[in-house]
Amino acid sequence: MSNLNTRGRVALFGGVYNNYLSLQATIDDARRRGVDEIYCLGDMGGFGPHPNRVFPILRQSSDIHILQGNYDHSIGHRLDDCGCGYTDPRDNHFAQISYDYTLEKTADSHKDWLRDLPGEFRRQWCDRRVLMAHGSPRRINEFLWESTCSDVFLAYLLDTAQADILFVTHTGIGWKRRLPDGRLVVNVGAIGRPANDGRTGVDYALVEISAEAVEVSFVEVEYDHHRLAREILSEGLPEEFAESITTGWWTTCLEILPARERAAGRF
Amino acid sequence: MNKLDTRELIQRVEQRAALSSEPSAAPHLELDHLDTLWLQVTGTLCNLACLHCFISCGPKNDNHDMMSVEQVDEAIDRAVEEGVKEFYFTGGEPFMHPDIETLIERALRHGPLTVLTNGILIDEDLASWLGETFRRARYSFDVRVSLDGTTRSENDALRGRGTFEKILAGIDRLVAAGLNPVITVTTCHAELGGREGRQKFFDLLAERGIQRPRLKFLAPFKIGREERRGGGYQDYERLRKGDLDDQARQALQCSSCRMVTSEGVYPCPILIEEKDARMGDKLDDGLKAIELDHPACYTCFVEGVTCRT
Numbered sequence: 001m002s003n004l005n006t007r008g009r010v011a012l013f014g015g016v017y018n019n020y021l022s023l024q025a026t027i028d029d030a031r032r033r034g035v036d037e038i039y040c041l042g043d044m045g046g047f048g049p050h051p052n053r054v055f056p057i058l059r060q061s062s063d064i065h066i067l068q069g070n071y072d073h074s075i076g077h078r079l080d081d082c083g084c085g086y087t088d089p090r091d092n093h094f095a096q097i098s099y100d101y102t103l104e105k106t107a108d109s110h111k112d113w114l115r116d117l118p119g120e121f122r123r124q125w126c127d128r129r130v131l132m133a134h135g136s137p138r139r140i141n142e143f144l145w146e147s148t149c150s151d152v153f154l155a156y157l158l159d160t161a162q163a164d165i166l167f168v169t170h171t172g173i174g175w176k177r178r179l180p181d182g183r184l185v186v187n188v189g190a191i192g193r194p195a196n197d198g199r200t201g202v203d204y205a206l207v208e209i210s211a212e213a214v215e216v217s218f219v220e221v222e223y224d225h226h227r228l229a230r231e232i233l234s235e236g237l238p239e240e241f242a243e244s245i246t247t248g249w250w251t252t253c254l255e256i257l258p259a260r261e262r263a264a265g266r267f
Numbered sequence: 268m269n270k271l272d273t274r275e276l277i278q279r280v281e282q283r284a285a286l287s288s289e290p291s292a293a294p295h296l297e298l299d300h301l302d303t304l305w306l307q308v309t310g311t312l313c314n315l316a317c318l319h320c321f322i323s324c325g326p327k328n329d330n331h332d333m334m335s336v337e338q339v340d341e342a343i344d345r346a347v348e349e350g351v352k353e354f355y356f357t358g359g360e361p362f363m364h365p366d367i368e369t370l371i372e373r374a375l376r377h378g379p380l381t382v383l384t385n386g387i388l389i390d391e392d393l394a395s396w397l398g399e400t401f402r403r404a405r406y407s408f409d410v411r412v413s414l415d416g417t418t419r420s421e422n423d424a425l426r427g428r429g430t431f432e433k434i435l436a437g438i439d440r441l442v443a444a445g446l447n448p449v450i451t452v453t454t455c456h457a458e459l460g461g462r463e464g465r466q467k468f469f470d471l472l473a474e475r476g477i478q479r480p481r482l483k484f485l486a487p488f489k490i491g492r493e494e495r496r497g498g499g500y501q502d503y504e505r506l507r508k509g510d511l512d513d514q515a516r517q518a519l520q521c522s523s524c525r526m527v528t529s530e531g532v533y534p535c536p537i538l539i540e541e542k543d544a545r546m547g548d549k550l551d552d553g554l555k556a557i558e559l560d561h562p563a564c565y566t567c568f569v570e571g572v573t574c575r576t
Contacts, residue, residue: 152347258379
């Protein structure tokens, strides 16, 4: 599974963060557009409510292919924390709350499933070598931010991984870049939390594949974010998490952001 | 690496050191890839002479001279061929360089750049230029300012009289120009590295009206002027073969960085005045494995230090 030799349409997303409402909305939207396949690049858990609700959606669909993220690795192996190692005591505080909650509320059978997920997918799309990874081709927890990856570094990653097109997630903010030699790198962003730009909708990547070209666009999905925020609060999770969902601005774990991406947000 | 692993590794290292007084060979570390190129643009020349400096930088130290624009260009071009991810400028004090603006523009053409400074020379004109550069650059441009206490007496005891106010004034000017500098704290006083110590810095910045604080805490290296201030390394504080697993190797920034100065190429920013650390004349000479046989390597390992932001 599954190479595309003529033409096709594929949806990719990452960073579900327990947000089963945006997950369902994303998958519905992609199917409405007639995609041949859907790829989830990992991180099922995070700061949203009711962790078990994402698994029936993901596990019962034969058209969805799923990778392991660093959060999935930690939950799957029942580790003590998400391994983010923040400097700011405030960031650590919030990261631990959502991790402890997700670890406690995720059923054992789902933890085992997360533990056994694959680390990458390789595909052939009309003679183009495609690689999908969580953080980067070389590390599950490497952040590939738009502002901190030089063109030559991305070219190096593609050379080493023997790929023409690379898809990653992990940072929570999507971007795409066509390198001067025509190769393509896409960070598909996250669907579980807005992209720190003041919009409440979330984005996934829609890919049109043909012999001539591979074109990627980001599709915004609206979902019932008010309901998600209410459920975050009724589960006793921090107000700050609900605020990010209802305002579109990140409120916690901000220190991972490079200067450029930090300046684009409100906090 | 999670905290438990680190503690276990430290215990293992210390137990082994206590059991055997025989020095064993240092671990060997391959260069995975040149992710980060450090450039010592002003060499060891600095407008301050901080007591905790791990290289004895100051107004009179010219062990490493300022780099010329050509020297910087040459290193950047070679690093670009290697697929470098990012650049860091340090010194000394980078803003003492007469061509610093040219150097910043050259680096930002190829990738993201962070400049490490004490902030004192950042006047309004320079802050405004840095702000414009930040907004104009294709890649991320970051400024990192070192501050070593939350009170005048705490900071000035290490950095020199009057520096606390001057550093904060520089930070204020950067913030007014639209930048959000990372404040770097060397935890010479152990309590500064703890949760409460860290919180004090966040509180200080909040009092100054900095609403989105960015902070980095660094363990001191017991070399350079800091060795004379706080004492040097014990004999057992050395890395030995077998201390490093793959995760620890990856965490050490010297598995993915090199430092170029006017005097040649070095494994990392810490070791430029250490005997035998020099790897050759040009960046090319440094694109190979190193031996972790310097006592400062022990600090990077046990404290999980990375000079990156």
